[in-house]
Amino acid sequence: MNIRKWGMHMKKPFYKKIWFWLVVLVIIGGAGAAASKKKDKDESEQTVVTEATTEKISNTTEGTTAKATTEATVIKDGKYAISINSYSVEENYDGSEVLIIDYSWTNNSDKETSFMLALTDRVYQNGIQCSTISVYVDDVSAGDQMLKIKPGVTNDIKIGYKLQDKTNVSVEVNDLYDSDDLYLKETIDLGGGEGTYNEASASSAETSVKIVDMFLSENYSGEDVLIVKYEYTNGEKKVTAFSQEFRDAVYQNGVECSSWTISEDADGEPSILYIKPGATIIVEEAYILNDTTSDVEIEVKTLFGGKSILSEKRSIN
Template structure:
């Protein structure tokens, strides 16, 4: 009984950690993230149901599911190249100097995004792209209304250019781009360093 309580407490801590991580992502990515909350709530409900049932059959089922996930992650890691993370390929094509709406220096990063998953998905829903100068994160910039960088879903096997803007600290320091899956248990990242095209 004590082991069950300890396991339930551990599982509750895991559930709490997952919810906390998802809420942090929500705060940073204010756009198009409502579905993440829905997905997290669904996962939490499923985990609570598994914990509440507490039966050994459910435990062995959970263990086999965890083994399947581990096997899938291992297989993906073996096939992964330097520009692939999870089911997605992302190549940084360039960094162009520009101005944001307030006239401050910004950079427009062009990504080449390929969806190799089983369903249609947009860049922002699939991947988390962050830019750094001297190890300090750059905030997302808003460019003028004429700039077309709308993110849309693309079907499996399709490649599309996606543009994201970031406010600069200065115009001479190179930029490090880190791209990872938005929701993943893996720490895999695509890391690219680019110089600003002036």
């Protein structure tokens, strides 16, 4: 079993930052509300195609441009309106590349609200949501998403997304409480082609979860932690996340091991990231071990109904 230490050199783990937990709570609450709410659509929706824009990429390949093809579906007389002012590719604190999108959004509702409490923004590459966790770039602050604006006011906001590669990205912004209300859908061409996701073949995919790796590590306080990497394929007909579909657990001698928030040093993806139908993602989960000698039982069950998806007993030595 490999031993890897992570989190020891972090200035401040992201899971101790209050905005991270606010984001998680809003995502979970919004997803639950969207699942139960049925709403008749306004027949007078209109499709607006805006002019393609060209933006120079910063801190990447000098002189290279990235083109955005806009196919935004705008809901007529919607509660909100949103568009992209500009975008750029910047270098993150760890050397990875981050897509920075400068949005302009208008609050057309009858009460003051914030971007975070009104809208759900997701950027996808290869059918996988790009993470906004651990993005530290100048002029980008997660706190800006919590600032409220009054009815009729338009405000600009910058959000950073960690890129997987240079393939095209799909930008989608929906109503937080009704995912059927789509306010923006735009494709940004970063010059790397269409990527690996094939929407046409998504209907043939079946839901599957399997363990692809596991190893011992230590968290920032020196506790022994088991890291498990799961490969998850979304066989549903909707966009969803591992954390929205399953409950995972690890037991030693019949006693459950406490779950642990993955460090920003982890090389897998957080289980809260959404993936499109038919897409596959590698997610990492961490568990504080009760001891470092006993075998572990790893279980994954459906979040609703408790159907067993995976059950394996493994040695950690």
